[in-house]
Amino acid sequence: MKGLILHDQLCFAVHTASRALDALYRRELAELGLTYPQYLVMLVLWERERASVKELGAALRLDSGTLSPLLKRLEAAGLVRRERDPGDERSVLVRPTAEGARLRERAEPVPLRLVAATGLSREDLGDLRRILDRLTGSLSEAVS
Amino acid sequence: MKGLILHDQLCFAVHTASRALDALYRRELAELGLTYPQYLVMLVLWERERASVKELGAALRLDSGTLSPLLKRLEAAGLVRRERDPGDERSVLVRPTAEGARLRERAEPVPLRLVAATGLSREDLGDLRRILDRLTGSLSEAVS
DNA sequence: GACAACTCGATTGTGCGCAATTGAATTGGC
DNA sequence: GCCAATTCAATTGCGCACAATCGAGTTGTC
Known part of the structure:
Protein backbone atom coordinates (compact mmCIF):
# COMPACT_ATOMS: atom_id res chain seq x y z
CA MET A 1 0.00 0.00 0.00
CA LYS A 2 2.96 2.32 0.11
CA GLY A 3 3.94 2.97 -3.46
CA LEU A 4 0.77 4.27 -4.99
CA ILE A 5 0.17 7.56 -3.27
CA LEU A 6 0.48 10.42 -5.72
CA HIS A 7 2.19 12.94 -3.54
CA ASP A 8 4.76 10.48 -2.28
CA GLN A 9 6.08 10.02 -5.75
CA LEU A 10 9.25 11.78 -6.72
CA CYS A 11 8.30 11.71 -10.38
CA PHE A 12 5.30 13.90 -9.74
CA ALA A 13 7.43 16.47 -7.91
CA VAL A 14 9.90 16.60 -10.79
CA HIS A 15 7.19 16.76 -13.41
CA THR A 16 5.33 19.54 -11.63
CA ALA A 17 8.47 21.57 -10.98
CA SER A 18 9.40 21.27 -14.63
CA ARG A 19 6.02 22.53 -15.78
CA ALA A 20 6.11 25.38 -13.28
CA LEU A 21 9.54 26.40 -14.60
CA ASP A 22 8.24 26.23 -18.15
CA ALA A 23 5.33 28.46 -17.26
CA LEU A 24 7.61 31.13 -15.86
CA TYR A 25 9.99 30.95 -18.81
CA ARG A 26 7.02 31.18 -21.14
CA ARG A 27 6.09 34.49 -19.54
CA GLU A 28 9.64 35.85 -19.57
CA LEU A 29 10.31 34.76 -23.14
CA ALA A 30 7.00 35.88 -24.61
CA GLU A 31 8.29 39.39 -25.34
CA LEU A 32 11.27 37.89 -27.17
CA GLY A 33 8.94 35.84 -29.33
CA LEU A 34 10.54 32.58 -28.17
CA THR A 35 9.16 29.46 -26.58
CA TYR A 36 11.29 27.73 -24.00
CA PRO A 37 12.65 24.97 -26.28
CA GLN A 38 13.35 27.58 -28.95
CA TYR A 39 15.27 29.54 -26.35
CA LEU A 40 17.34 26.45 -25.56
CA VAL A 41 18.24 26.11 -29.23
CA MET A 42 19.25 29.77 -29.39
CA LEU A 43 21.38 29.30 -26.27
CA VAL A 44 23.39 26.63 -28.05
CA LEU A 45 23.74 28.78 -31.16
CA TRP A 46 24.84 31.81 -29.14
CA GLU A 47 27.57 29.64 -27.65
CA ARG A 48 28.72 28.01 -30.88
CA GLU A 49 27.71 30.28 -33.77
CA ARG A 50 26.71 27.23 -35.79
CA ALA A 51 25.61 23.65 -35.16
CA SER A 52 24.21 20.76 -37.15
CA VAL A 53 20.79 19.37 -36.32
CA LYS A 54 22.53 16.33 -34.90
CA GLU A 55 24.71 18.47 -32.62
CA LEU A 56 21.69 20.41 -31.42
CA GLY A 57 19.95 17.14 -30.70
CA ALA A 58 22.90 15.87 -28.72
CA ALA A 59 23.20 19.06 -26.69
CA LEU A 60 19.49 19.25 -25.87
CA ARG A 61 18.71 15.54 -25.98
CA LEU A 62 16.07 16.08 -28.63
CA ASP A 63 15.52 14.16 -31.86
CA SER A 64 14.86 15.45 -35.34
CA GLY A 65 11.13 14.91 -34.98
CA THR A 66 11.13 17.70 -32.43
CA LEU A 67 13.92 19.83 -33.88
CA SER A 68 12.92 19.93 -37.55
CA PRO A 69 9.63 21.79 -37.13
CA LEU A 70 11.07 23.89 -34.32
CA LEU A 71 13.97 25.04 -36.50
CA LYS A 72 11.60 25.82 -39.33
CA ARG A 73 9.64 28.08 -37.01
CA LEU A 74 12.85 29.81 -35.92
CA GLU A 75 13.78 30.25 -39.58
CA ALA A 76 10.33 31.62 -40.40
CA ALA A 77 10.80 34.09 -37.54
CA GLY A 78 14.05 35.25 -39.14
CA LEU A 79 16.25 34.22 -36.22
CA VAL A 80 18.07 31.34 -37.87
CA ARG A 81 19.35 30.16 -41.22
CA ARG A 82 19.53 26.49 -42.31
CA GLU A 83 21.78 25.17 -45.07
CA ARG A 84 23.24 21.87 -46.15
CA ASP A 85 26.81 21.20 -45.06
CA PRO A 86 28.86 21.43 -48.30
CA GLY A 87 31.25 18.83 -46.89
CA ASP A 88 28.53 16.31 -46.03
CA GLU A 89 25.30 16.74 -47.88
CA ARG A 90 23.42 14.67 -45.33
CA SER A 91 24.03 17.26 -42.64
CA VAL A 92 22.15 20.54 -42.12
CA LEU A 93 23.95 23.45 -40.48
CA VAL A 94 22.02 25.98 -38.43
CA ARG A 95 23.30 29.51 -37.75
CA PRO A 96 21.77 32.54 -36.08
CA THR A 97 20.96 35.45 -38.39
CA ALA A 98 22.05 38.97 -37.44
CA GLU A 99 18.64 39.42 -35.87
CA GLY A 100 19.00 36.15 -33.98
CA ALA A 101 22.39 37.26 -32.68
CA ARG A 102 20.97 40.61 -31.58
CA LEU A 103 18.31 38.83 -29.55
CA ARG A 104 20.99 37.60 -27.20
CA GLU A 105 21.24 40.92 -25.39
CA ARG A 106 17.57 40.92 -24.58
CA ALA A 107 17.79 37.32 -23.38
CA GLU A 108 20.72 38.01 -21.09
CA MET B 1 28.49 36.67 -20.05
CA LYS B 2 27.55 34.44 -17.16
CA GLY B 3 23.86 33.72 -17.52
CA LEU B 4 23.61 32.31 -20.97
CA ILE B 5 25.47 29.05 -20.80
CA LEU B 6 23.15 26.15 -21.37
CA HIS B 7 24.57 23.71 -18.91
CA ASP B 8 24.73 26.23 -16.10
CA GLN B 9 21.02 26.62 -16.18
CA LEU B 10 18.97 24.90 -13.56
CA CYS B 11 15.94 24.84 -15.80
CA PHE B 12 17.68 22.62 -18.28
CA ALA B 13 18.64 20.14 -15.56
CA VAL B 14 15.05 19.98 -14.34
CA HIS B 15 13.67 19.68 -17.83
CA THR B 16 16.06 16.92 -18.79
CA ALA B 17 15.53 14.98 -15.58
CA SER B 18 11.79 15.19 -16.09
CA ARG B 19 12.02 13.81 -19.61
CA ALA B 20 14.36 11.03 -18.50
CA LEU B 21 11.85 10.05 -15.80
CA ASP B 22 9.05 10.11 -18.34
CA ALA B 23 11.00 7.84 -20.64
CA LEU B 24 11.47 5.24 -17.93
CA TYR B 25 7.84 5.42 -16.85
CA ARG B 26 6.81 5.07 -20.45
CA ARG B 27 8.67 1.79 -20.63
CA GLU B 28 7.31 0.50 -17.33
CA LEU B 29 3.73 1.53 -18.09
CA ALA B 30 3.62 0.33 -21.68
CA GLU B 31 2.51 -3.16 -20.67
CA LEU B 32 -0.31 -1.65 -18.63
CA GLY B 33 -1.49 0.30 -21.64
CA LEU B 34 -1.07 3.61 -19.82
CA THR B 35 0.86 6.75 -20.58
CA TYR B 36 2.45 8.57 -17.69
CA PRO B 37 -0.22 11.30 -17.35
CA GLN B 38 -2.92 8.64 -17.62
CA TYR B 39 -1.18 6.76 -14.82
CA LEU B 40 -1.26 9.90 -12.68
CA VAL B 41 -5.02 10.18 -13.21
CA MET B 42 -5.48 6.53 -12.24
CA LEU B 43 -3.38 7.11 -9.11
CA VAL B 44 -5.82 9.77 -7.97
CA LEU B 45 -8.81 7.55 -8.74
CA TRP B 46 -7.31 4.58 -6.90
CA GLU B 47 -6.95 6.82 -3.86
CA ARG B 48 -10.41 8.40 -4.02
CA GLU B 49 -12.69 6.05 -5.99
CA ARG B 50 -14.23 9.05 -7.72
CA ALA B 51 -13.31 12.62 -8.59
CA SER B 52 -14.67 15.45 -10.69
CA VAL B 53 -12.66 16.79 -13.60
CA LYS B 54 -12.04 19.90 -11.55
CA GLU B 55 -10.69 17.85 -8.64
CA LEU B 56 -8.42 15.89 -10.95
CA GLY B 57 -7.16 19.14 -12.40
CA ALA B 58 -6.43 20.52 -8.96
CA ALA B 59 -4.61 17.37 -7.87
CA LEU B 60 -2.48 17.14 -11.01
CA ARG B 61 -2.36 20.86 -11.88
CA LEU B 62 -3.84 20.21 -15.29
CA ASP B 63 -6.65 22.06 -17.04
CA SER B 64 -9.63 20.69 -18.89
CA GLY B 65 -7.96 21.14 -22.25
CA THR B 66 -5.53 18.42 -21.24
CA LEU B 67 -7.85 16.30 -19.12
CA SER B 68 -10.91 16.09 -21.39
CA PRO B 69 -9.28 14.18 -24.25
CA LEU B 70 -7.13 12.17 -21.83
CA LEU B 71 -10.21 11.02 -19.90
CA LYS B 72 -11.96 10.12 -23.12
CA ARG B 73 -9.05 7.88 -24.03
CA LEU B 74 -9.19 6.24 -20.61
CA GLU B 75 -12.94 5.74 -21.07
CA ALA B 76 -12.40 4.27 -24.53
CA ALA B 77 -9.86 1.88 -22.99
CA GLY B 78 -12.52 0.73 -20.54
CA LEU B 79 -10.63 1.89 -17.45
CA VAL B 80 -12.89 4.75 -16.42
CA ARG B 81 -16.52 5.85 -16.51
CA ARG B 82 -17.68 9.51 -16.82
CA GLU B 83 -21.09 10.79 -15.78
CA ARG B 84 -22.68 14.10 -14.91
CA ASP B 85 -23.03 14.85 -11.22
CA PRO B 86 -26.80 14.58 -10.53
CA GLY B 87 -26.47 17.29 -7.88
CA ASP B 88 -24.69 19.79 -10.15
CA GLU B 89 -25.11 19.24 -13.85
CA ARG B 90 -22.03 21.35 -14.64
CA SER B 91 -19.78 18.81 -12.97
CA VAL B 92 -18.55 15.51 -14.44
CA LEU B 93 -17.65 12.67 -12.09
CA VAL B 94 -14.99 10.15 -13.08
CA ARG B 95 -14.74 6.66 -11.55
CA PRO B 96 -12.58 3.64 -12.29
CA THR B 97 -14.38 0.67 -13.82
CA ALA B 98 -13.85 -2.81 -12.39
CA GLU B 99 -11.11 -3.27 -14.96
CA GLY B 100 -9.56 0.04 -13.99
CA ALA B 101 -9.58 -0.97 -10.35
CA ARG B 102 -7.95 -4.32 -11.17
CA LEU B 103 -5.13 -2.54 -12.95
CA ARG B 104 -3.97 -1.20 -9.61
CA GLU B 105 -2.33 -4.48 -8.62
CA ARG B 106 -0.20 -4.53 -11.73
CA ALA B 107 0.76 -0.89 -11.16
CA GLU B 108 1.81 -1.48 -7.57
C1' DG C 1 -38.67 36.09 -10.86
C1' DA C 2 -35.06 38.34 -13.85
C1' DC C 3 -30.62 39.35 -14.94
C1' DA C 4 -25.62 39.61 -14.32
C1' DA C 5 -21.62 37.24 -12.71
C1' DC C 6 -19.55 33.14 -12.05
C1' DT C 7 -18.39 28.04 -12.51
C1' DC C 8 -17.51 24.10 -15.12
C1' DG C 9 -16.53 21.31 -19.04
C1' DA C 10 -15.59 20.96 -23.80
C1' DT C 11 -13.41 22.58 -27.95
C1' DT C 12 -9.94 24.70 -30.98
C1' DG C 13 -5.40 25.92 -32.24
C1' DT C 14 -0.44 25.87 -31.52
C1' DG C 15 3.73 23.83 -30.00
C1' DC C 16 6.64 20.21 -27.70
C1' DG C 17 8.18 15.17 -27.33
C1' DC C 18 8.83 10.69 -29.09
C1' DA C 19 8.45 6.33 -32.00
C1' DA C 20 8.62 4.67 -36.47
C1' DT C 21 9.44 5.10 -41.26
C1' DT C 22 11.47 7.04 -45.45
C1' DG C 23 14.99 8.57 -48.48
C1' DA C 24 19.28 10.64 -49.66
C1' DA C 25 24.18 10.56 -48.86
C1' DT C 26 28.27 8.41 -47.10
C1' DT C 27 31.29 4.73 -45.63
C1' DG C 28 33.27 0.14 -45.36
C1' DG C 29 34.21 -4.53 -47.05
C1' DC C 30 35.06 -7.16 -50.73
C1' DG D 1 34.14 -0.21 -58.52
C1' DC D 2 29.93 -2.33 -56.12
C1' DC D 3 26.91 -3.43 -52.85
C1' DA D 4 25.46 -3.50 -47.99
C1' DA D 5 25.33 -1.16 -43.81
C1' DT D 6 25.26 3.10 -41.61
C1' DT D 7 24.33 8.05 -40.85
C1' DC D 8 21.47 11.93 -41.06
C1' DA D 9 17.40 14.79 -41.64
C1' DA D 10 12.66 14.94 -42.64
C1' DT D 11 8.10 13.30 -42.15
C1' DT D 12 4.01 11.15 -40.04
C1' DG D 13 1.15 10.00 -36.33
C1' DC D 14 -0.07 10.18 -31.60
C1' DG D 15 -0.36 12.14 -27.02
C1' DC D 16 0.50 15.87 -23.63
C1' DA D 17 0.31 20.98 -22.28
C1' DC D 18 -1.66 25.38 -22.39
C1' DA D 19 -4.18 29.70 -23.97
C1' DA D 20 -8.41 31.32 -25.53
C1' DT D 21 -13.14 30.83 -26.38
C1' DC D 22 -17.77 29.00 -25.95
C1' DG D 23 -22.07 27.35 -24.01
C1' DA D 24 -24.70 25.26 -20.49
C1' DG D 25 -25.74 25.49 -15.80
C1' DT D 26 -25.73 27.74 -11.18
C1' DT D 27 -25.67 31.45 -7.81
C1' DG D 28 -26.21 36.09 -6.06
C1' DT D 29 -28.56 40.55 -6.14
C1' DC D 30 -32.05 43.27 -6.68
Whole structure:
Protein backbone atom coordinates (compact mmCIF):
# COMPACT_ATOMS: atom_id res chain seq x y z
CA MET A 1 0.00 0.00 0.00
CA LYS A 2 2.96 2.32 0.11
CA GLY A 3 3.94 2.97 -3.46
CA LEU A 4 0.77 4.27 -4.99
CA ILE A 5 0.17 7.56 -3.27
CA LEU A 6 0.48 10.42 -5.72
CA HIS A 7 2.19 12.94 -3.54
CA ASP A 8 4.76 10.48 -2.28
CA GLN A 9 6.08 10.02 -5.75
CA LEU A 10 9.25 11.78 -6.72
CA CYS A 11 8.30 11.71 -10.38
CA PHE A 12 5.30 13.90 -9.74
CA ALA A 13 7.43 16.47 -7.91
CA VAL A 14 9.90 16.60 -10.79
CA HIS A 15 7.19 16.76 -13.41
CA THR A 16 5.33 19.54 -11.63
CA ALA A 17 8.47 21.57 -10.98
CA SER A 18 9.40 21.27 -14.63
CA ARG A 19 6.02 22.53 -15.78
CA ALA A 20 6.11 25.38 -13.28
CA LEU A 21 9.54 26.40 -14.60
CA ASP A 22 8.24 26.23 -18.15
CA ALA A 23 5.33 28.46 -17.26
CA LEU A 24 7.61 31.13 -15.86
CA TYR A 25 9.99 30.95 -18.81
CA ARG A 26 7.02 31.18 -21.14
CA ARG A 27 6.09 34.49 -19.54
CA GLU A 28 9.64 35.85 -19.57
CA LEU A 29 10.31 34.76 -23.14
CA ALA A 30 7.00 35.88 -24.61
CA GLU A 31 8.29 39.39 -25.34
CA LEU A 32 11.27 37.89 -27.17
CA GLY A 33 8.94 35.84 -29.33
CA LEU A 34 10.54 32.58 -28.17
CA THR A 35 9.16 29.46 -26.58
CA TYR A 36 11.29 27.73 -24.00
CA PRO A 37 12.65 24.97 -26.28
CA GLN A 38 13.35 27.58 -28.95
CA TYR A 39 15.27 29.54 -26.35
CA LEU A 40 17.34 26.45 -25.56
CA VAL A 41 18.24 26.11 -29.23
CA MET A 42 19.25 29.77 -29.39
CA LEU A 43 21.38 29.30 -26.27
CA VAL A 44 23.39 26.63 -28.05
CA LEU A 45 23.74 28.78 -31.16
CA TRP A 46 24.84 31.81 -29.14
CA GLU A 47 27.57 29.64 -27.65
CA ARG A 48 28.72 28.01 -30.88
CA GLU A 49 27.71 30.28 -33.77
CA ARG A 50 26.71 27.23 -35.79
CA ALA A 51 25.61 23.65 -35.16
CA SER A 52 24.21 20.76 -37.15
CA VAL A 53 20.79 19.37 -36.32
CA LYS A 54 22.53 16.33 -34.90
CA GLU A 55 24.71 18.47 -32.62
CA LEU A 56 21.69 20.41 -31.42
CA GLY A 57 19.95 17.14 -30.70
CA ALA A 58 22.90 15.87 -28.72
CA ALA A 59 23.20 19.06 -26.69
CA LEU A 60 19.49 19.25 -25.87
CA ARG A 61 18.71 15.54 -25.98
CA LEU A 62 16.07 16.08 -28.63
CA ASP A 63 15.52 14.16 -31.86
CA SER A 64 14.86 15.45 -35.34
CA GLY A 65 11.13 14.91 -34.98
CA THR A 66 11.13 17.70 -32.43
CA LEU A 67 13.92 19.83 -33.88
CA SER A 68 12.92 19.93 -37.55
CA PRO A 69 9.63 21.79 -37.13
CA LEU A 70 11.07 23.89 -34.32
CA LEU A 71 13.97 25.04 -36.50
CA LYS A 72 11.60 25.82 -39.33
CA ARG A 73 9.64 28.08 -37.01
CA LEU A 74 12.85 29.81 -35.92
CA GLU A 75 13.78 30.25 -39.58
CA ALA A 76 10.33 31.62 -40.40
CA ALA A 77 10.80 34.09 -37.54
CA GLY A 78 14.05 35.25 -39.14
CA LEU A 79 16.25 34.22 -36.22
CA VAL A 80 18.07 31.34 -37.87
CA ARG A 81 19.35 30.16 -41.22
CA ARG A 82 19.53 26.49 -42.31
CA GLU A 83 21.78 25.17 -45.07
CA ARG A 84 23.24 21.87 -46.15
CA ASP A 85 26.81 21.20 -45.06
CA PRO A 86 28.86 21.43 -48.30
CA GLY A 87 31.25 18.83 -46.89
CA ASP A 88 28.53 16.31 -46.03
CA GLU A 89 25.30 16.74 -47.88
CA ARG A 90 23.42 14.67 -45.33
CA SER A 91 24.03 17.26 -42.64
CA VAL A 92 22.15 20.54 -42.12
CA LEU A 93 23.95 23.45 -40.48
CA VAL A 94 22.02 25.98 -38.43
CA ARG A 95 23.30 29.51 -37.75
CA PRO A 96 21.77 32.54 -36.08
CA THR A 97 20.96 35.45 -38.39
CA ALA A 98 22.05 38.97 -37.44
CA GLU A 99 18.64 39.42 -35.87
CA GLY A 100 19.00 36.15 -33.98
CA ALA A 101 22.39 37.26 -32.68
CA ARG A 102 20.97 40.61 -31.58
CA LEU A 103 18.31 38.83 -29.55
CA ARG A 104 20.99 37.60 -27.20
CA GLU A 105 21.24 40.92 -25.39
CA ARG A 106 17.57 40.92 -24.58
CA ALA A 107 17.79 37.32 -23.38
CA GLU A 108 20.72 38.01 -21.09
CA PRO A 109 18.78 39.07 -17.97
CA VAL A 110 16.24 36.24 -18.15
CA PRO A 111 18.14 33.60 -16.11
CA LEU A 112 18.77 36.04 -13.27
CA ARG A 113 15.08 36.81 -13.02
CA LEU A 114 14.32 33.11 -13.00
CA VAL A 115 16.80 32.32 -10.25
CA ALA A 116 15.24 35.07 -8.17
CA ALA A 117 11.78 33.57 -8.72
CA THR A 118 12.87 30.15 -7.46
CA GLY A 119 13.20 31.55 -3.96
CA LEU A 120 16.00 29.07 -3.30
CA SER A 121 19.36 29.74 -1.69
CA ARG A 122 22.61 29.32 -3.58
CA GLU A 123 23.24 26.14 -1.58
CA ASP A 124 19.86 24.63 -2.42
CA LEU A 125 20.29 25.48 -6.09
CA GLY A 126 23.67 23.77 -6.07
CA ASP A 127 22.34 20.69 -4.30
CA LEU A 128 19.44 20.52 -6.69
CA ARG A 129 21.65 20.72 -9.76
CA ARG A 130 24.03 18.11 -8.39
CA ILE A 131 21.29 15.62 -7.49
CA LEU A 132 19.38 16.16 -10.73
CA ASP A 133 22.49 15.58 -12.81
CA ARG A 134 23.10 12.27 -11.07
CA LEU A 135 19.43 11.38 -11.42
CA THR A 136 19.42 12.06 -15.15
CA GLY A 137 22.62 10.07 -15.55
CA SER A 138 21.27 7.02 -13.75
CA LEU A 139 17.98 7.16 -15.61
CA SER A 140 19.56 7.44 -19.05
CA GLU A 141 21.63 4.42 -18.17
CA ALA A 142 18.55 2.52 -16.96
CA VAL A 143 16.63 3.22 -20.15
CA SER A 144 19.34 1.87 -22.39
CA MET B 1 28.49 36.67 -20.05
CA LYS B 2 27.55 34.44 -17.16
CA GLY B 3 23.86 33.72 -17.52
CA LEU B 4 23.61 32.31 -20.97
CA ILE B 5 25.47 29.05 -20.80
CA LEU B 6 23.15 26.15 -21.37
CA HIS B 7 24.57 23.71 -18.91
CA ASP B 8 24.73 26.23 -16.10
CA GLN B 9 21.02 26.62 -16.18
CA LEU B 10 18.97 24.90 -13.56
CA CYS B 11 15.94 24.84 -15.80
CA PHE B 12 17.68 22.62 -18.28
CA ALA B 13 18.64 20.14 -15.56
CA VAL B 14 15.05 19.98 -14.34
CA HIS B 15 13.67 19.68 -17.83
CA THR B 16 16.06 16.92 -18.79
CA ALA B 17 15.53 14.98 -15.58
CA SER B 18 11.79 15.19 -16.09
CA ARG B 19 12.02 13.81 -19.61
CA ALA B 20 14.36 11.03 -18.50
CA LEU B 21 11.85 10.05 -15.80
CA ASP B 22 9.05 10.11 -18.34
CA ALA B 23 11.00 7.84 -20.64
CA LEU B 24 11.47 5.24 -17.93
CA TYR B 25 7.84 5.42 -16.85
CA ARG B 26 6.81 5.07 -20.45
CA ARG B 27 8.67 1.79 -20.63
CA GLU B 28 7.31 0.50 -17.33
CA LEU B 29 3.73 1.53 -18.09
CA ALA B 30 3.62 0.33 -21.68
CA GLU B 31 2.51 -3.16 -20.67
CA LEU B 32 -0.31 -1.65 -18.63
CA GLY B 33 -1.49 0.30 -21.64
CA LEU B 34 -1.07 3.61 -19.82
CA THR B 35 0.86 6.75 -20.58
CA TYR B 36 2.45 8.57 -17.69
CA PRO B 37 -0.22 11.30 -17.35
CA GLN B 38 -2.92 8.64 -17.62
CA TYR B 39 -1.18 6.76 -14.82
CA LEU B 40 -1.26 9.90 -12.68
CA VAL B 41 -5.02 10.18 -13.21
CA MET B 42 -5.48 6.53 -12.24
CA LEU B 43 -3.38 7.11 -9.11
CA VAL B 44 -5.82 9.77 -7.97
CA LEU B 45 -8.81 7.55 -8.74
CA TRP B 46 -7.31 4.58 -6.90
CA GLU B 47 -6.95 6.82 -3.86
CA ARG B 48 -10.41 8.40 -4.02
CA GLU B 49 -12.69 6.05 -5.99
CA ARG B 50 -14.23 9.05 -7.72
CA ALA B 51 -13.31 12.62 -8.59
CA SER B 52 -14.67 15.45 -10.69
CA VAL B 53 -12.66 16.79 -13.60
CA LYS B 54 -12.04 19.90 -11.55
CA GLU B 55 -10.69 17.85 -8.64
CA LEU B 56 -8.42 15.89 -10.95
CA GLY B 57 -7.16 19.14 -12.40
CA ALA B 58 -6.43 20.52 -8.96
CA ALA B 59 -4.61 17.37 -7.87
CA LEU B 60 -2.48 17.14 -11.01
CA ARG B 61 -2.36 20.86 -11.88
CA LEU B 62 -3.84 20.21 -15.29
CA ASP B 63 -6.65 22.06 -17.04
CA SER B 64 -9.63 20.69 -18.89
CA GLY B 65 -7.96 21.14 -22.25
CA THR B 66 -5.53 18.42 -21.24
CA LEU B 67 -7.85 16.30 -19.12
CA SER B 68 -10.91 16.09 -21.39
CA PRO B 69 -9.28 14.18 -24.25
CA LEU B 70 -7.13 12.17 -21.83
CA LEU B 71 -10.21 11.02 -19.90
CA LYS B 72 -11.96 10.12 -23.12
CA ARG B 73 -9.05 7.88 -24.03
CA LEU B 74 -9.19 6.24 -20.61
CA GLU B 75 -12.94 5.74 -21.07
CA ALA B 76 -12.40 4.27 -24.53
CA ALA B 77 -9.86 1.88 -22.99
CA GLY B 78 -12.52 0.73 -20.54
CA LEU B 79 -10.63 1.89 -17.45
CA VAL B 80 -12.89 4.75 -16.42
CA ARG B 81 -16.52 5.85 -16.51
CA ARG B 82 -17.68 9.51 -16.82
CA GLU B 83 -21.09 10.79 -15.78
CA ARG B 84 -22.68 14.10 -14.91
CA ASP B 85 -23.03 14.85 -11.22
CA PRO B 86 -26.80 14.58 -10.53
CA GLY B 87 -26.47 17.29 -7.88
CA ASP B 88 -24.69 19.79 -10.15
CA GLU B 89 -25.11 19.24 -13.85
CA ARG B 90 -22.03 21.35 -14.64
CA SER B 91 -19.78 18.81 -12.97
CA VAL B 92 -18.55 15.51 -14.44
CA LEU B 93 -17.65 12.67 -12.09
CA VAL B 94 -14.99 10.15 -13.08
CA ARG B 95 -14.74 6.66 -11.55
CA PRO B 96 -12.58 3.64 -12.29
CA THR B 97 -14.38 0.67 -13.82
CA ALA B 98 -13.85 -2.81 -12.39
CA GLU B 99 -11.11 -3.27 -14.96
CA GLY B 100 -9.56 0.04 -13.99
CA ALA B 101 -9.58 -0.97 -10.35
CA ARG B 102 -7.95 -4.32 -11.17
CA LEU B 103 -5.13 -2.54 -12.95
CA ARG B 104 -3.97 -1.20 -9.61
CA GLU B 105 -2.33 -4.48 -8.62
CA ARG B 106 -0.20 -4.53 -11.73
CA ALA B 107 0.76 -0.89 -11.16
CA GLU B 108 1.81 -1.48 -7.57
CA PRO B 109 5.44 -2.51 -8.20
CA VAL B 110 6.18 0.27 -10.68
CA PRO B 111 7.32 2.98 -8.23
CA LEU B 112 9.76 0.63 -6.51
CA ARG B 113 11.40 -0.20 -9.80
CA LEU B 114 11.64 3.49 -10.59
CA VAL B 115 13.23 4.39 -7.28
CA ALA B 116 15.79 1.66 -7.88
CA ALA B 117 16.56 3.09 -11.32
CA THR B 118 17.25 6.55 -9.93
CA GLY B 119 20.39 5.25 -8.25
CA LEU B 120 19.91 7.81 -5.49
CA SER B 121 20.14 7.25 -1.75
CA ARG B 122 17.18 7.68 0.52
CA GLU B 123 18.72 10.94 1.76
CA ASP B 124 19.18 12.36 -1.73
CA LEU B 125 15.65 11.41 -2.67
CA GLY B 126 14.36 13.17 0.41
CA ASP B 127 16.44 16.28 -0.24
CA LEU B 128 15.32 16.33 -3.82
CA ARG B 129 11.64 16.09 -2.93
CA ARG B 130 11.96 18.77 -0.30
CA ILE B 131 13.77 21.24 -2.55
CA LEU B 132 11.50 20.58 -5.54
CA ASP B 133 8.39 21.16 -3.47
CA ARG B 134 9.71 24.52 -2.35
CA LEU B 135 10.75 25.33 -5.88
CA THR B 136 7.31 24.54 -7.28
CA GLY B 137 5.70 26.58 -4.53
CA SER B 138 7.82 29.66 -5.19
CA LEU B 139 7.35 29.40 -8.93
CA SER B 140 3.57 29.06 -8.76
CA GLU B 141 3.54 32.14 -6.59
CA ALA B 142 5.78 34.02 -9.01
CA VAL B 143 3.57 33.19 -11.98
CA SER B 144 0.43 34.53 -10.37
C1' DG C 1 -38.67 36.09 -10.86
C1' DA C 2 -35.06 38.34 -13.85
C1' DC C 3 -30.62 39.35 -14.94
C1' DA C 4 -25.62 39.61 -14.32
C1' DA C 5 -21.62 37.24 -12.71
C1' DC C 6 -19.55 33.14 -12.05
C1' DT C 7 -18.39 28.04 -12.51
C1' DC C 8 -17.51 24.10 -15.12
C1' DG C 9 -16.53 21.31 -19.04
C1' DA C 10 -15.59 20.96 -23.80
C1' DT C 11 -13.41 22.58 -27.95
C1' DT C 12 -9.94 24.70 -30.98
C1' DG C 13 -5.40 25.92 -32.24
C1' DT C 14 -0.44 25.87 -31.52
C1' DG C 15 3.73 23.83 -30.00
C1' DC C 16 6.64 20.21 -27.70
C1' DG C 17 8.18 15.17 -27.33
C1' DC C 18 8.83 10.69 -29.09
C1' DA C 19 8.45 6.33 -32.00
C1' DA C 20 8.62 4.67 -36.47
C1' DT C 21 9.44 5.10 -41.26
C1' DT C 22 11.47 7.04 -45.45
C1' DG C 23 14.99 8.57 -48.48
C1' DA C 24 19.28 10.64 -49.66
C1' DA C 25 24.18 10.56 -48.86
C1' DT C 26 28.27 8.41 -47.10
C1' DT C 27 31.29 4.73 -45.63
C1' DG C 28 33.27 0.14 -45.36
C1' DG C 29 34.21 -4.53 -47.05
C1' DC C 30 35.06 -7.16 -50.73
C1' DG D 1 34.14 -0.21 -58.52
C1' DC D 2 29.93 -2.33 -56.12
C1' DC D 3 26.91 -3.43 -52.85
C1' DA D 4 25.46 -3.50 -47.99
C1' DA D 5 25.33 -1.16 -43.81
C1' DT D 6 25.26 3.10 -41.61
C1' DT D 7 24.33 8.05 -40.85
C1' DC D 8 21.47 11.93 -41.06
C1' DA D 9 17.40 14.79 -41.64
C1' DA D 10 12.66 14.94 -42.64
C1' DT D 11 8.10 13.30 -42.15
C1' DT D 12 4.01 11.15 -40.04
C1' DG D 13 1.15 10.00 -36.33
C1' DC D 14 -0.07 10.18 -31.60
C1' DG D 15 -0.36 12.14 -27.02
C1' DC D 16 0.50 15.87 -23.63
C1' DA D 17 0.31 20.98 -22.28
C1' DC D 18 -1.66 25.38 -22.39
C1' DA D 19 -4.18 29.70 -23.97
C1' DA D 20 -8.41 31.32 -25.53
C1' DT D 21 -13.14 30.83 -26.38
C1' DC D 22 -17.77 29.00 -25.95
C1' DG D 23 -22.07 27.35 -24.01
C1' DA D 24 -24.70 25.26 -20.49
C1' DG D 25 -25.74 25.49 -15.80
C1' DT D 26 -25.73 27.74 -11.18
C1' DT D 27 -25.67 31.45 -7.81
C1' DG D 28 -26.21 36.09 -6.06
C1' DT D 29 -28.56 40.55 -6.14
C1' DC D 30 -32.05 43.27 -6.68
